[in-house]
Amino acid sequence: MYAERPAPAGLACLWTRTVSSPTVQRVVPDGCTDLMWTPAAGALFVAGPDTEAQLASVAPGTLYGVRLPPGAFPSVFGVPAHAVRDQRVALPELVPSARLTSFTEVVEFCASRVVVDPALAATASLLRRADVASAAWEIGLSARQLRRRCLDAFGYPPKVLQRVLRFDTAVRLARNGMPFASVAAEAGYADQAHLAREVRALAGVPLGQLIRP
Structure with a gap:
């Protein structure tokens, strides 16, 4: 099950995806980028802008995400968006100082850094x-x-x-x-x-x- 809720100013939305068994999800280009957190593994990944559909394997449990609007990526992660186009990158590779242990911290990290141009x-x-x-x-x-x-x-x-x-x-x-x-x-x-x-x-x-x- 996928659900969205409003996000702080400058962010597109907050979302969750919960599945009870392994599944494959089709992710299509929308111009946005996402920071995703998996509580069970403590993993944080950045989904770069896609140019074609991505088939993502989703493990059982809940995946949490912060969606950034088009154009916001560099202000949050400090690198040009084309550097991660069509990629999924661990957050520490982009922001080594980031130490986030809850979804609240993930949201605050994005909201405190995003710049609306x-x-x-x-x-x-x-x-x-x-x-x-x-x-x-x-x-x-x-x-x-x-x-x-x-x-x-x-x-x-x-x-x-x-x-x-x-x-x-x-x-x-x-x-x-x-x-x-x-x-x-x-x-x-x-x-x-x-x-x-x-x-x-x-x-x-x-x-x-x-x-x-």
Whole structure:
């Protein structure tokens, strides 16, 4: 069972996942990053930004997580997001001084370090609705500067970030019950076939299967 609850300012959400037997979970790109804690093992892992679906083996018990919004990773962990793209890294490898022994401490660690950068939020917002060249012009950056900003903050080059954000929007709309044709139009795809291709590329399964409870 998966559940989310509100998080302190600057964080996306807090979540738990509880399973009674070993299972495999499909994790799809959403532009976010997570710090995950397993109480039984005392293990803390950072999930970097993904470019494709990850199949994660989940052991019986409860896994606790803090989700960071897109662009927040460097402020919390002190390294550019692209350094851990498509990886799962033990927290001590990034922050050797971190000594966290409870989920409360995990949340406080993230909340005390996260920085909400309005410029990054504006960048993500523009890329949700504009092509990369138009976004760079509106922000006042060259294409090279925008690429560097996106790689450091989000872990992706601009076009990949745009694909991931658009995909995340589509999945949320579909899970809320919107017809797939409407999802394609609302999320900014050329048509439903384009939506289907992108979902398969990023999630590895069709949209209907992905959102199935």
